[in-house]
Amino acid sequence: xxxxxxxxxxxxxxFSGVPVLEDINMCIKKGEVHVIVGENGAGxxxxxxxxxxxxxxxxxxxxFEGAPVQINSVQKALSVGISIIHQEFNLLPHRTIGQxxxxxxxxxxxxxxxxxxxxxxxxxxxxxxxxxxxxLDPRTLVYxxxxxxxxxxxxxxxxxxxxxxxxxxxxxxxxxxxETAKLFEIIKKLRSEGVSIIYISHRLEEIKQIAxxxxxxxxGKVVGSLSIExxxxxQIIRMMVGREIKDQYERHYHTHGEExxxxxxxxxxxxxxxxxxxxxxxxxGLSGLVGAGRTEIAKTIFGEDAIEKGSVYVYGxxxxxxxxxxxxxxRIGLVPEDRKEEGAIVEMSIRHNIIHAVLPRLFKSSxxxxxxxxxxxxxxxxxxxIKAPSVNKLVKLLSGGNQQKVVIAxxxxxxxxxxxxxxxxRGIDVGAKAEIYAIMSQLVGxxxxxxxxxxxxxxxxxMCDRIYTLKDGxxxxxxxxxxxxxxxxxxACV
Amino acid sequence: MKKNNYSRYxxxxxxxxxxxxxFIFMSFxxxxxxxxxxxxxxxxxxxxxxxxxxxxxLVILLGKIDMSAGSVMSLASxxxxxLLSYGFNIVFALLAGLLAGAIIGxxxxxxxxxxxxxxxxxxxxxxxxxxxxxxVACNGDIISSDSDVLLFIGTGKxxxxxxxxxxxxxxxxxxxxLSTKTKFGYKIYSIGGSEQVARLSGIKTSNVYLLTYVIAxxxxxxxxxxxxxxxNSGNATIGDGxxxxxxxxxxxxxxxxxxxxxxxxxxxxxxxxxxxxKNGLSMLGFxxxxxxxxxxxxxLIAIVADVSINERRKAEEKRRIxx
Numbered sequence: 001x002x003x004x005x006x007x008x009x010x011x012x013x014x015f016s017g018v019p020v021l022e023d024i025n026m027c028i029k030k031g032e033v034h035v036i037v038g039e040n041g042a043g044x045x046x047x048x049x050x051x052x053x054x055x056x057x058x059x060x061x062x063x064f065e066g067a068p069v070q071i072n073s074v075q076k077a078l079s080v081g082i083s084i085i086h087q088e089f090n091l092l093p094h095r096t097i098g099q100x101x102x103x104x105x106x107x108x109x110x111x112x113x114x115x116x117x118x119x120x121x122x123x124x125x126x127x128x129x130x131x132x133x134x135x136l137d138p139r140t141l142v143y144x145x146x147x148x149x150x151x152x153x154x155x156x157x158x159x160x161x162x163x164x165x166x167x168x169x170x171x172x173x174x175x176x177x178x179e180t181a182k183l184f185e186i187i188k189k190l191r192s193e194g195v196s197i198i199y200i201s202h203r204l205e206e207i208k209q210i211a212x213x214x215x216x217x218x219x220g221k222v223v224g225s226l227s228i229e230x231x232x233x234x235q236i237i238r239m240m241v242g243r244e245i246k247d248q249y250e251r252h253y254h255t256h257g258e259e260x261x262x263x264x265x266x267x268x269x270x271x272x273x274x275x276x277x278x279x280x281x282x283x284x285g286l287s288g289l290v291g292a293g294r295t296e297i298a299k300t301i302f303g304e305d306a307i308e309k310g311s312v313y314v315y316g317x318x319x320x321x322x323x324x325x326x327x328x329x330x331r332i333g334l335v336p337e338d339r340k341e342e343g344a345i346v347e348m349s350i351r352h353n354i355i356h357a358v359l360p361r362l363f364k365s366s367x368x369x370x371x372x373x374x375x376x377x378x379x380x381x382x383x384x385x386i387k388a389p390s391v392n393k394l395v396k397l398l399s400g401g402n403q404q405k406v407v408i409a410x411x412x413x414x415x416x417x418x419x420x421x422x423x424x425x426r427g428i429d430v431g432a433k434a435e436i437y438a439i440m441s442q443l444v445g446x447x448x449x450x451x452x453x454x455x456x457x458x459x460x461x462x463m464c465d466r467i468y469t470l471k472d473g474x475x476x477x478x479x480x481x482x483x484x485x486x487x488x489x490x491x492a493c494v
Numbered sequence: 495m496k497k498n499n500y501s502r503y504x505x506x507x508x509x510x511x512x513x514x515x516x517f518i519f520m521s522f523x524x525x526x527x528x529x530x531x532x533x534x535x536x537x538x539x540x541x542x543x544x545x546x547x548x549x550x551x552l553v554i555l556l557g558k559i560d561m562s563a564g565s566v567m568s569l570a571s572x573x574x575x576x577l578l579s580y581g582f583n584i585v586f587a588l589l590a591g592l593l594a595g596a597i598i599g600x601x602x603x604x605x606x607x608x609x610x611x612x613x614x615x616x617x618x619x620x621x622x623x624x625x626x627x628x629x630v631a632c633n634g635d636i637i638s639s640d641s642d643v644l645l646f647i648g649t650g651k652x653x654x655x656x657x658x659x660x661x662x663x664x665x666x667x668x669x670x671x672l673s674t675k676t677k678f679g680y681k682i683y684s685i686g687g688s689e690q691v692a693r694l695s696g697i698k699t700s701n702v703y704l705l706t707y708v709i710a711x712x713x714x715x716x717x718x719x720x721x722x723x724x725x726n727s728g729n730a731t732i733g734d735g736x737x738x739x740x741x742x743x744x745x746x747x748x749x750x751x752x753x754x755x756x757x758x759x760x761x762x763x764x765x766x767x768x769x770x771x772k773n774g775l776s777m778l779g780f781x782x783x784x785x786x787x788x789x790x791x792x793x794l795i796a797i798v799a800d801v802s803i804n805e806r807r808k809a810e811e812k813r814r815i816x817x
Contacts (some may be wrong), residue, residue: 024802044681081607116667302694304693304694310516324693324694324695325696325697327696328695328696328698334694336694341688341690341691342690342691342694343691343694344691345684345687345691345692345754346688347687347688347754347755348684348687352680352683352684352687356680356681356684356695356697357695357696357697359677359680359681360677363677366676366677366678367675367676367677368675368676368677369681370675410695414696475664
């Protein structure tokens, strides 16, 4: 039990100059369940992707069974004995369970014709499935399986590789309570046979049931590792937060104006019975862990996802249906989480990106005046301090912070009254972050209303007048600016 | 919406240089190529190609394709000449031909933009529908026309230039204006750049798809009517394989399949290139069979260039992994 199987020494990684992992040291013992926790963006997934060969590390070493190993590809990781089950499964839906388990290393029947020994595949797959307690025919198409069963196929695949370390990234996120219990049984069974499991989770209540050891990551650093007997939930939460709220959040608080947005028992994919409201001159935060339904609420209010239950009130008028055209006409703007896919057309110029959402308002006839276009785009470029030689520059050539400013400029140009910011500072350097905060402050100063989603608790507390917390698609609490602390919010989210 | 973008400028001048080299080569190598009579005909052919290709350019700028263009040409040809043969008024017959193109275009736009079907499969199906309707209507026969007006459209001259040249020039100016100076053109570039972003910016994408495909359909019908005018007859095979020339023109002109990039200026140069190549090859004594193969080669080069540019772009993006 005390034998170390995988040791991580001084691993660092940064993406385009932003450090994501700094000097990570960790020991995984043989036959233990090692849980890694941390807020969104703490670096858990990046670390797992380095161990499993998806990303290359910048610095540091890995030791497997005491010997140094170079893991530079997924194949290498598998051959060493490290498997990962991602949140998104890597299965071919239109192939059978057996074909998926043996994908890429099908046994050969005749060496001359290179025919595949499908009989052997089915026999071995059946054994693996039985071992996992599943009564499934290996000839079933994966397409026909439920999520939990698909996950088991992934586990079977890892077993088939004779993996000694199995990484599971939030395996219970999409499982029911019953399925979770079954998964835990299997994890315990694997552990008893000497397989080490690295388990990433947000759900603190389930960690107590399953973990042997716990490591907390925060801002790309290890806060500490401890045995589960020594850890209490309160202590874990304290370790997860801890960062000081600095004075970078420039907020002037105003008296709030009338209500501009309210949801009444709003429900759709992944959330239900959401009642929140937003007034002029106010920044309201939505806090919750990944999968709690924050982005879905934003997209439903903006009309990208359909409203299934309840309604949205905009300026006091009730809407049971919403679409993006209506939302933009009502002067709602969404600054999405994924700015390269959803926020800006990166292959196009700053100019095009700023004005393309406001064509109807900017030009009375259907003809576009290049002069007006240029002057409007330049005005916002100045106002938001978008750093580029000209408005004709392609957005993909800008830094993350400046790309985000282009997206904000688009909605300012559209004269939006209600702005939804989804993770507005993710992947943005510190200087640009402060600028984005200043822009948001200015906007509410002018009487606009902002709904802000962020995983960065200090940022959320620093910027918001009120914060709603979400868990599993439901609002769990509401905190005013004076009440909110990182501990209270996190406790309401997990 | 031309991006004042150095690389696009260089691409256009590069293409133009290629056309010039080809032109000079053909002038010396192919007897009978360089002369007013022949060049005037080359100009006519290239403008017919360009009219159809300008509609296709808009569709490809959206990141989609219209496989039905050639069949729509055939259908418009048959509808117009058939109505003439029944004694209908020429204006009515021409409008009916254009309407046929608009209907197929609307169908394409509806399937792609409203029902969200795969654009290739949907227009592949309407390609067969349009061709089939044309064949059914004419029973597979060539329909001769005795209309002086139709003949004039195909072969008549005004101030020494073919009617087609004048007509196409005006049409192309309108198309240039539409694609670069109007809200509609702007939306095409937005959707082609990223449909997701366009929708999240409040653009009603389905309307843009519908209108673009209708324009492409009508312009293909115009091309079909021009071709009928040249022969003063209708033929259900008049546009066979024409969509390939049209798509090749757009690709050679530097508007890639991914959408949002390129424009009509490039397509015009692409049309010059193909028309000169085709005419020059026949002047050099290559049989139509050889012309097919060599034009295929030109398409291949264009596609390889398109793919390799894309690959390079992807490689570039990979280097800046997003957080």
